[in-house]
Amino acid sequence: MAHTATLAASTALPDGAFAQGSAARALKRLRVAFNTAETGFDPAQISDLYSATVIAHIIEPPYTYDHLARPVQVRPLTAAGPLESSADFLSHTLRIRPGIFFADDPAFNGQPRELVAADYAYALRRHFDPRYKSPNRAGLADAQILGLQALYEEALKTRQPFDYDRPVPGVEVLDRYTLRIRLGKPDPRFIHMLTSASLMGAVAREVVERYGDDIMAHPVGTGPFRLVQWRRSSLIALERNPTFREMRYEAHPAPDDAAGQAILQKLGGQRLPLVDRIEFSIIEGVQPGWLAFLAGDLDMTSVPPDYAASAMQNGHTAPNLARQGITVQRVPRADVAYTYFNMADPVVGGYTPEKVALRRAISLAYDVEREIRQVRRGLAIAAQGVVPPQTYGFDDRTRSGMSDYDPARAKALLDLYGYLDRNGDGWRELPDGRPLVLRYPTQSDEGNRPFTELWRKCMKEVGLNMVFEYGQWGAQLKQAQAGTLMMWTLGSAASTPDGQDPLSMVYGPLKGAGNFSGFDLPAFNQVFDRMGRLPDGPERLALFAQARRLMVAWMPVKAHSHRIRLLAVQPWLVGYQEHPFNRDFGRYVDVDPNRQPAARA
Template identity: 40%
Template sequence: MWKFVLQGCIAALLVSSAAQAVSPADPDKVIRVAFPAADDGFDMVRTQNYYSGFIAETIYETLLTYDYLASPAKLVPKVAEAMPEVTNEGKTYVFRLKKGIHFSDDPAFKGKKRELTAMDFAYSFRRLLDPANRSPSAGLLQGKILGMDSVVAAAKKSGKFDYDAPVAGLQTPDRYTLQIQLTAPDYNFLYVIAYGAMAGSAREVIDAYGAQSGQHPVGTGAYMLDKYVPRSKVILVANPDYRGSIWDFQPSADPTDLQLIRDMKGKKMPQVGRVEISVIEEEQARWLAFQDKQIDIDWIPQLASRTALDGDKLKPAFAAQNIRLQRFIEPAISYTFFNMHDPIVGGYTIEKNALRRAIAMSYNTAEDVSIIRQDQAVRAQMVMPPGVVGYDPAYRSSIGYDPVLANKLLDRYGYKRGADGYRTLPDGKPLVLRINREASVIYQELAELWKRGLDTIGIRAEHPVSNFADNLKSATKCELMMWGGAWSVDYPDGENFMQLLYGPNAHQGNNGCYESPAYDALYRKAISLPPGPERTGLYAQMNRQMEADTAWVLQVLRIRNWVSRPWVQGFKKHPLIHAGWEYLDVDKRMASEAR
């Protein structure tokens, strides 16, 4: 299992030269992958869509990134020359950018080469906090940058954000220097800086394309968008002006790293000239595409695990194809939230909490694990998964599967059964849940699991079907009564998960609009502390408060079994680098013969 620690200043491990303008990428080297759900455009200021993040991180660049092989995960410079200078008791950060990094060509630049500067990062941070953008990631910076709150307040009052207003805590003293001053120490700030929404973006591009910027990304990264068919196909091609790097990562304790190093060490990157991404929502269809060699990298869906795996190894039929397997507990949680503003399941009165608690106790997590996930999951106990700072392996949730007690709760608080066996609200009005879902088979199976559990306590439910991107948009607006999903780690601290329940983050990650003064006070205290037992204890208290209010139904931690074809070299699934295509190579001869 991955563990994460924040490292001190280290040397950049990518040897690059801004003067190099000819990409080594071979257009005949192609990686083919599939997404199980659609993206929502590639403007990470406006979305937290997991699959949007895959694409965005290859097109845009952040000041910092993560070492590709290091475990525990380790922050390293990306476009910054080195790790920042940190002074003023951890409140002031000075980043110096590498010179000669350019955006890919675009008409918005009117035929001129456009260099990446410190101003582009200052602009991106401002965009994140512009109320008009309704950024779901705004909470990462809200209230943190000295002097920015007044600019945000003025924008809320006037309806227009002043991007040129001076801000004491966000300075660019020269073209390549970014100085950030925080209102208080933030022990996760460098993790935040490495998050995709913090990438540098060109103001003239955003001005040129406006609301369409998410479909017209222009960055400085290793790849560019070549073709985009929303909810169907994305094709990336190597950026011909990308500065390049030398693959020179050091092995972790994982013995499989040694083969990666033999395959990759010393190569000038990127080698892959084209990445083709298909949206294949149905798990069985995606798995068949992998078996048919139409896609090169995928994870084994739960429904196929018993036919593909023998314990923690591939079965002989797959092993004979030299398919490579990586198996680990994904640093993510799956859960279903309740909309606390909803007239049926929302609210903080005892009878509303009793309803939510009964619903939560009707969910049979053991069946989820054994039947739906085919034992490729374990029960989630906390809001955060193992492997993030603050996780307590001894913690156990106070809410479990118990339909007998759930029925007693509903009886006590006036949810009466009718002649048909189904319950009404205490005022006699109909009680029908709406649990939104996506179309693929696994979500149908989860809907059936919900039905079996809810039938035992006499509650009807509907399961409206939509696609992931549209459900996410509605959830961000707190428009869904209930919706099940997952949250994957963006930065390796429990705050990344606990902020999903922080009241001020409603409409920007807190999709259930949960607002608890007790929880919020604990959250604010926790993030003011350095990592350690005291903060871990506060995270545990926050979990208990969430359980007391029954804001979520915690479900499972998924075991991922990533597989890659033997012609794909250098692949290792990183918990925080989602795509990693710029670190891969393809054996063209082997791929051509196999396909």
């Protein structure tokens, strides 16, 4: 997946490019930062949040979520209307609105290129092309889109190029604007897959064939922005797509949502996008990003935990920031921070009682409340499972035992199953007497150090020797995908309002893909499968509870917390409201260039 930093096919435009006549107006720039580098911009090859965020501004799925509606509501984006699903939820028909065009690109030989149903069919097939090793393939295969997995397996076996033109029963282009997708199992919530640019963003075949192995650097879509500059791991610049269709600001905030109603009143009816340029800077480290915001170089940012007390006081923006017009708000996130255990690892993996006991002891020995209180500065709630807040299936009333802190019970479990300190050096050994060492990958930056120290203290308290292996996050992600890490802590943000997707991190058929732990328990897999077929209701909610109990019992994953973002926004940024699932926020915000500090050279 690694590619050398490069410019996109289009050239960066000068600041005056959006001027009308001779009276040039100031360029509206939206400036945000990622704290971890991107991987690239091909939907078929990425799985990280940062790359997906950029892609969502360029490449469009058929549906999206209303930007201001809470609870969330699905709305057509390029679709001509609602998804037409059969009564048994095995067939879903998508109709594309005519007259939508891709951004100009040399791949189109100077001709306008209209979006058609075949573009979505092609984009879906690309996840099954072995050439791309798509991290999304396993999840899509589990959806059982008829015929695609068979095409993948044939191409893998024969080592022949993937056949994009062979008809398959699950992906039928009925006419220029109509696509039918047929599944091997019912899916009442299939429409949520159609809201993801990373899964179902429209990609033109001509673009992929023109750029070949360099497609990661050449995203071309129907969206409001296009990539004009990419300095890998440093800067990603998007600018307004000059051929973007006419789209007006429309949203449906709840009547009692004062902030949402104010945004709608101010921006409603205006043509989108409202800004001319988006600059995503990669700023690693906690302090540099916050200082860049305070200097006026970023338009919004998350307040680092160490600065939370100075940014928000008694639930309100600190006076020194308020005087500058800055606002700070608490935003609950639809995510979960968790540690997974590699079930194939000879130390922490396995299904025998002593291996389960070790994982449960590690969980009991780790103090989640101390993490929240001291490291996160109160900006999180303890997790009872991996299903995040703001998703269906989340239950904040039940105490599952997932976040229990009880070092005495941890020690008792370790003693009972033979994890003893036989040589008196203070560290427990494996039941067979060999050294017991927990190898934990992390990064050496200031943001990770407090977590590392907490792990060290908690494990030492129960006699477990934890060794920290420092490296780059991207390299460790590749190790996780290859199944070579013993354990690792990650954050996972929900992409849809249904809580089943996060449970897939321990779903057996996805091991080697989204299931980094490799956990494969038939009882859990059966619960997961049944959950996917049922409509929402009490029976399905009972399965969420059963899945949570199984995860606590076997502990392939230790859920830590659901994070709360302390969001700081500059006074010149207009209309930003955090959405739990939409990634293309730049489409909906405005910037007052007369108040925003001029860009630095």
